Amino acid sequence: MTADYGLSERKLVILQAIIKNYLETGEPVGSRTLSKYTELNLSSATIRNEMADLEDLGYIIQPHTSAGRIPSDKGYRLYVDMLMEDKEQEIIEMRDKMLEKADKMDKMLKQAAKVLATNTNYATMVSAPINSRNTLKFIQLSQVDENQVVAVIVLGGNVIKNKMIDVGESLGNENLLKLNMLLNTTLNGMSVEAINLGVIARLKEQAGIHSEVISQVLDAVAETIHVEEDMEIYTSGATNIFKYPELTDKQSAQEIIHAFEEKQQLTELVTETLASEDNHGIQVYIGDETPVKTMKDCSVVTATYELGEGMKGTIGIIGPKRMDYENVLKSLKILQTELDAIYKKDPDT
Amino acid sequence: MTADYGLSERKLVILQAIIKNYLETGEPVGSRTLSKYTELNLSSATIRNEMADLEDLGYIIQPHTSAGRIPSDKGYRLYVDMLMEDKEQEIIEMRDKMLEKADKMDKMLKQAAKVLATNTNYATMVSAPINSRNTLKFIQLSQVDENQVVAVIVLGGNVIKNKMIDVGESLGNENLLKLNMLLNTTLNGMSVEAINLGVIARLKEQAGIHSEVISQVLDAVAETIHVEEDMEIYTSGATNIFKYPELTDKQSAQEIIHAFEEKQQLTELVTETLASEDNHGIQVYIGDETPVKTMKDCSVVTATYELGEGMKGTIGIIGPKRMDYENVLKSLKILQTELDAIYKKDPDT
DNA sequence: ATTAGCACTCAAAAGATTCGAGTGCTAATA
């Protein structure tokens, strides 16, 4: 059933007990406590012996002589791996169900981050899906007044992009019509990436090289299409970290909160997560394992979600190492389902 | 020159010296320090006498017997009022210069908040201007595919709103043309507020009551126009408060940072500031004066800015009471000028 | 009106003491 981790059954049980207890209390746990409050009826002395062994093996640590033990990163890792194994079945079911709709998405994701933070009591982040592989669905230029044209571009997933273009001279109605026709027939269905300089040059030719204005407008359109919206990241519950004393000496608190405020560092987390898609999109970074150095004293759990057509985003939960991994994994799953449900029903809210 | 604040010249100088010193050090300042490090050559004893008076008058406070004095809120208030008086001239010059353009504004405001935070070492917020009094400049419906219409609405200040509308049946090209014509001729130039249910009802009549689809589309358009985008607030430098120990016991730090994260509370600050437009749009809240209760141990300085046509926003700086008011006022001024300059030159970046 | 002088206060820093949870080891036990 459970894989062999090279430890006696009893050692495993004891290790698990230590971690569980430490997750709850945040205090080092001693042999006496375990002896009293676990099923395996063993005296504290026996447990001490086992603990000494576990310490030698590097799974637990004594913060100082005559203190109880706390899990090491290696200990957490073992624990999480075991959990993952148990949950594997559920995890497989939970993913890849999101719908292809993206209108008003920001509000929803913001809300998602918030809900997750409230439920878990950890800090959370949700990255908006990036859509570089997206395709163009509709494009239209409209004359607003003599000097201004507005370009509206709809991409797959109903992502809408806008651009006001200042033009020196009026384009004229027929020109505009022709241009719109041309743009739609040529570009519709093309992937954003495929619309390169060559394509634009050809467009200019077809539209008639004579007009400086048209050239200018086309450039603006091309630019707008390609504007890689910098990765939007929504965060919530950053202040939850104040609930965990081990993270809240001035120094650490400042660093972590700063990371959440500036968000720059979080993008690394996103790219990292999206890159290494093991474990069915669920990733657990413990302590030093995390790609974000300011979080070396935390655990970070990330999940990817996908809204069809390669639009992937990341959900992340950041908390202390003594994170309630079980609950976190469950919450992530629920969130994904919820997101899916809300999204299918009413994409506009 | 300086108005009479009901204090002897010497008391004023001493009070000022106390505050200045306390602003720098954050430590209570004693009589000896003042005696040594000020121009007015007075013995510590004399200064003690004056300080006793100032304390009786409520301008300074002794945190405990045998400590130096720190400014009371009343003391700060006096100090700031004097500063304001000095700066009045400059302040008058600095406002109401912003340009009527709002494309990509969010990025710029975000940046502004950041710059301000870096310069002052305090926490900052910038609210995006709200434009309820705005007028409609251009509107257009376009068929994206059989079931979808996209509505594009351009308001004064080039604020663009979008909405995808799902329709049951295709509208048909002529219908769309007629509708667009109708919308533009009727609504152009109207203020957003003026476009009420009556106007929409009349539109429906004119468009021909026969079509259920048209009615549906018009409703969606009306809704989109009125969607009060919830006030966007950009913040930066929240972690700067960690630089001021008097704000950073766990409790306070958590509350303040939370306020910055949730932003909800900050909207109060914005509305309050916009409402009471004294002092040429510059407002200083000291301690309990602030509308946001979580900031009762801080000082909050806010300024309004205006981008033509009633589009007003707020800039705020939140820091300890011992804030460098002089520098803050100056920075606010500079920011406004900068915003203006950047904005005039290149509204798209 | 100003100042020197002095006794007094009190928070903060430094040091001393106590307390107790937890350990490792040894010897007894099953």
Add this chain to the structure above:
DNA sequence: TATTAGCACTCGAATCTTTTGAGTGCTAAT
């Protein structure tokens, strides 16, 4: 051989004590 009881020992944390020094208010002299 594995487990357990017992005990001396360790050491951080909590508590209490002492010291220190900046700062005060008051009084008397200038």
